[in-house]
Amino acid sequence: MSKITDNLNEPQKRAVETVAGPVLVLAGPGSGKTRVLTRRIAYMIEEKGIAPWNIAAVTFTNKAAGEMRERVALILQEMYGAPPAGQPTRLGGLTIGTFHSICARILRVETAAIGFQPNWVIYDSADQVALVRAVMRDLNLDEKRYPPKAIHAHISKRKNDLVTPEEYRSASYFEEIAGRVYRSYQEALRANNALDFDDLLLRTVLLLRDNLDVRVKYQRKWPYLLVDEFQDTNSAQYELLRLLAGEPTNQRNLFVVGDEDQSIYRFRGADYRNVQLFRRDYPDHVEILLEQNYRSTQTILDVANALISQNRNRTPKRLHTENGQGVPVMVYEAYNEVEEAAFVADEIEKLLATKAFQPGDFAVTYRTNAQSRALEEAFVMRQIKYKLIGATRFYERKEIKDALAYLRVLHNPADAVSLERIINEPPRGIGAKTVEALRLWAAEIGVTPGEALQIVHHGPQRVALQLGRTLSPTAYKAPPLGARAQNALIEFAGLLETWTTTERSGQYASVADLLDVVLAESGYIATLRDGTDEGEDRFANLQELRSVAAQYTQGMPALQPQQSPLSLFLEEVSLVSDSDQIDESAGAVTLLTLHTAKGLEYPVVFIVGMEEGILPHSRSLESGDPEDMAEERRLTYVGVTRAKKRLYLVHCFRRSLWGDSAVQQPSRFLDDIPPDLLSGMVDRQRRREGSYQRVTSWDGDPARGQSRSQTGGYWTGRSKSAPPPSTPAQLPSKAPSTSGSTYWSPGAGAQAQKANRPAATGDALKFKRRDSVQHASFGIGTVIESEATRDGDEQVTVAFPGVGIKKLLVSLANLKKL
DNA sequence: TCCTGAAAGCTTTTT
DNA sequence: GCTTTCAGGA
Numbered sequence: 045m046s047k048i049t050d051n052l053n054e055p056q057k058r059a060v061e062t063v064a065g066p067v068l069v070l071a072g073p074g075s076g077k078t079r080v081l082t083r084r085i086a087y088m089i090e091e092k093g094i095a096p097w098n099i100a101a102v103t104f105t106n107k108a109a110g111e112m113r114e115r116v117a118l119i120l121q122e123m124y125g126a127p128p129a130g131q132p133t134r135l136g137g138l139t140i141g142t143f144h145s146i147c148a149r150i151l152r153v154e155t156a157a158i159g160f161q162p163n164w165v166i167y168d169s170a171d172q173v174a175l176v177r178a179v180m181r182d183l184n185l186d187e188k189r190y191p192p193k194a195i196h197a198h199i200s201k202r203k204n205d206l207v208t209p210e211e212y213r214s215a216s217y218f219e220e221i222a223g224r225v226y227r228s229y230q231e232a233l234r235a236n237n238a239l240d241f242d243d244l245l246l247r248t249v250l251l252l253r254d255n256l257d258v259r260v261k262y263q264r265k266w267p268y269l270l271v272d273e274f275q276d277t278n279s280a281q282y283e284l285l286r287l288l289a290g291e292p293t294n295q296r297n298l299f300v301v302g303d304e305d306q307s308i309y310r311f312r313g314a315d316y317r318n319v320q321l322f323r324r325d326y327p328d329h330v331e332i333l334l335e336q337n338y339r340s341t342q343t344i345l346d347v348a349n350a351l352i353s354q355n356r357n358r359t360p361k362r363l364h365t366e367n368g369q370g371v372p373v374m375v376y377e378a379y380n381e382v383e384e385a386a387f388v389a390d391e392i393e394k395l396l397a398t399k400a401f402q403p404g405d406f407a408v409t410y411r412t413n414a415q416s417r418a419l420e421e422a423f424v425m426r427q428i429k430y431k432l433i434g435a436t437r438f439y440e441r442k443e444i445k446d447a448l449a450y451l452r453v454l455h456n457p458a459d460a461v462s463l464e465r466i467i468n469e470p471p472r473g474i475g476a477k478t479v480e481a482l483r484l485w486a487a488e489i490g491v492t493p494g495e496a497l498q499i500v501h502h503g504p505q506r507v508a509l510q511l512g513r514t515l516s517p518t519a520y521k522a523p524p525l526g527a528r529a530q531n532a533l534i535e536f537a538g539l540l541e542t543w544t545t546t547e548r549s550g551q552y553a554s555v556a557d558l559l560d561v562v563l564a565e566s567g568y569i570a571t572l573r574d575g576t577d578e579g580e581d582r583f584a585n586l587q588e589l590r591s592v593a594a595q596y597t598q599g600m601p602a603l604q605p606q607q608s609p610l611s612l613f614l615e616e617v618s619l620v621s622d623s624d625q626i627d628e629s630a631g632a633v634t635l636l637t638l639h640t641a642k643g644l645e646y647p648v649v650f651i652v653g654m655e656e657g658i659l660p661h662s663r664s665l666e667s668g669d670p671e672d673m674a675e676e677r678r679l680t681y682v683g684v685t686r687a688k689k690r691l692y693l694v695h696c697f698r699r700s701l702w703g704d705s706a707v708q709q710p711s712r713f714l715d716d717i718p719p720d721l722l723s724g725m726v727d728r729q730r731r732r733e734g735s736y737q738r739v740t741s742w743d744g745d746p747a748r749g750q751s752r753s754q755t756g757g758y759w760t761g762r763s764k765s766a767p768p769p770s771t772p773a774q775l776p777s778k779a780p781s782t783s784g785s786t787y788w789s790p791g792a793g794a795q796a797q798k799a800n801r802p803a804a805t806g807d808a809l810k811f812k813r814r815d816s817v818q819h820a821s822f823g824i825g826t827v828i829e830s831e832a833t834r835d836g837d838e839q840v841t842v843a844f845p846g847v848g849i850k851k852l853l854v855s856l857a858n859l860k861k862l
Numbered sequence: 863t864c865c866t867g868a869a870a871g872c873t874t875t876t877t
Numbered sequence: 878g879c880t881t882t883c884a885g886g887a
Binding site: 104105142143168241245309310312411412413471475478620639661702 | 863864871872873874875876877
Binding site: 702 | 879
């Protein structure tokens with residue numbers, strides 16, 4: 045018996061100690077999953093004598109990877125003392141990372157095998173869409189008809205399903221177009237010496253699949269594989285695991301931990317059915333169920349169970365805890381999102397005043413990032429410290445992307461996407477026309493745009509010599525550019541050249557030095573700091589980037605002998621995620637999406653926007669795919685199970701979407717929770733009738749509860765900061781305005797008002813009031829109103845029995861008149 | 863070529 | 878309502 049497994053329950057112990065063969069652990073939320081993973085690694089190393097460098101653990105974020113590494117080190121240190129002299133850590137060579145970072149690492153070493161130049165870069169989503177757009181331009185495809193974003197999404201999906209351009213088959217004209225783009229896009233990536241996110245997985249899988257030597261090499265390197273959040277793996281990731289654990293060595297030491305109920309990344313290709321595949325592919329696997337919860341109160345778990353048990357195709361689990369019943373989960377209806385935020389702030393202040401909680405104990409979660417705005421405003425007003433995760437992702441900010449693009453061009457001159465990004469940023473007289481001319485000219489000669497730039501600068505002879513290859517005769521003719529454009533290009537090429545020389549010669553102490561030189565000499569900083577607050581904000585962001593860059597110094601340990609600090613830096617920033625900046629010790633309320641909240645826990649959790657159209661999101665409502673709805677439910681489940689002690693489910697009576705205020709229905713998920721677990725629950729039937737008494741007091745604040753339950757109107761809360769509209773009774777009667785949102789669910793009053801309006805008076809309207817219509821996903825309904833929109837379209841308001849009132853655009857909705 | 867104001871379009875969720 | 882894109886003038 046090992047010390048490492050002391051204090052673990054039986055199934056946990058079994059999970060830690062079953063080291064050989066395939067193991068599937070289905071772990072409910074808060075069941076000590078992280079503990080099992082860390083203990084298991086420690087156990088393998090100390091008790092089984094497995095070398096750390098023979099273990100690879102895959103986590104969901106880089107942050108989780110870092111934490112896991114620290115925890116394992118700590119366990120080992122505590123149990124076995126400091127590491128032997130001369131050895132910095134007992135974890136030397138242990139691999140912990142995300143699928144993407146581990147694949148990047150493999151490909152960095154195997155660059156030759158995939159036929160790329162060693163200095164390849166990773167394209168993020170924005171770069172990918174930019175490249176798709178460029179490719180589509182070359183193919184003369186109409187961006188209006190085939191939005192590059194949609195095309196890219198389709199390509200990405202196929203890549204995650206391991207479909208290569210050669211294997212690609214199309215089932216529609218759109219897919220046929222996408223297939224053409226896919227082919228050219230992959231070629232363009234190669235020409236740019238770049239891999240996109242999906243390539244990291246796809247190319248690694250293909251490499252391991254087709255190259256026996258390489259496969260055996262990595263099978264020997266990592267005979268032991270551990271995977272966290274297995275339910276969120278996609279086909280490519282699953283295949284990667286199978287390859288690493290499979291033939292010819294067939295070691296099969298695969299330990300995967302997951303929870304089907306927490307699968308929330310379907311949109312990214314994740315497929316919780318990989319759990320079933322695992323069972324099929326490894327019929328002799330050991331399966332372990334972790335059902336005891338160490339995180340939440342029984343009440344919170346009961347709510348979670350009630351929600352998730354409605355889903356099909358899941359392994360039934362009975363979550364239980366010894367933490368005790370706890371207090372009821374509070375449901376609260378706010379008037380609108382301002383009141384909602386005020387309520388959240390009120391409750392936080394109230395709980396803080398009890399001294400039982402600290403700001404860092406609170407998390408406010410929501411479905412979409414857009415919902416954070418109202419909350420932020422309330423927190424700023426009350427001076428509650430908060431930390432917002434992920435609204436505008438740091439590495440997606442313009443100034444950050446620009447700065448990185450400068451560095452990327454130095455590192456990988458073939459990167460045309462980055463070059464185009466910065467060639468006229470700040471404006472230096474190289475406009476769209478010039479860039480286009482340069483691009484076409486480069487294509488004609490058969491060089492990259494970067495090389496074409498050099499030819500403009502130094503002439504073809506010298507460049508041919510430098511590149512060590514002959515250039516096409518076209519290169520020796522004068523470039524098709526005006527004198528002014530050429531001068532601008534020459535000047536820019538000169539700048540690039542000086543910087544490149546600095547970089548190549550290693551004449552910089554850290555990447556921060558490079559960044560300083562580039563941003564100063566390009567005039568970027570000067571242009572950015574224009575005296576406005578925004579300019580200073582952006583400058584501050586660049587300083588933050590600089591402080592990261594400063595950590596990448598000459599002589600730091602590198603994966604490959606020739607790898608420069610710049611190369612390491614660029615790789616690192618390509619793979620970070622936003623959740624990497626979550627800092628539990630920050631002493632501030634955390635604002636984050638339900639997705640980012642996965643894997644975290646907080647004593648007090650708010651889920652705001654518990655409304656039809658928000659959670660579940662309207663996209664999932666309208667798609668009609670039950671799997672979409674099941675995922676929304678899982679997302680809610682993830683949110684609920686983040687809470688340790690207290691949980692609030694908040695929804696609004698009205699909400700502003702796209703600048704319009706719309707009446708909201710409470711989320712269907714609220715209906716699935718047994719009322720005895722809740723406090724402040726509204727009887728929804730009576731709510732629809734327009735009158736109810738409600739008790740909003742939660743834990744002995746009668747004054748508060750009373751002041752709200754008087755009128756029986758919809759408005760139920762009064763907050764310090766946002767006074768209520770004058771007469772609550774008036775509120776529901778205001779009909780939603782007709783422009784903007786395509787989704788709204790009116791209360792009874794609004795609906796009546798709406799129906800009484802005269803029908804629109806346009807002349808060429810296809811539908812009129814009382815028409816019966818059929819819609820693909822909503823079924824048969826009756827037209828309430830139809831009107832012409834400003835842009836010549838027709839907007840129809842239809843009541844679908846059992847579904848609700850929908851506003852639809854005739855051009856999009858494919859409505860049939862019956 | 864660049865700047866300005868107007869108009870379109872946008873919102874899932876992220877490695 | 879806010880941000881990105883587009884058209885037109887300097």
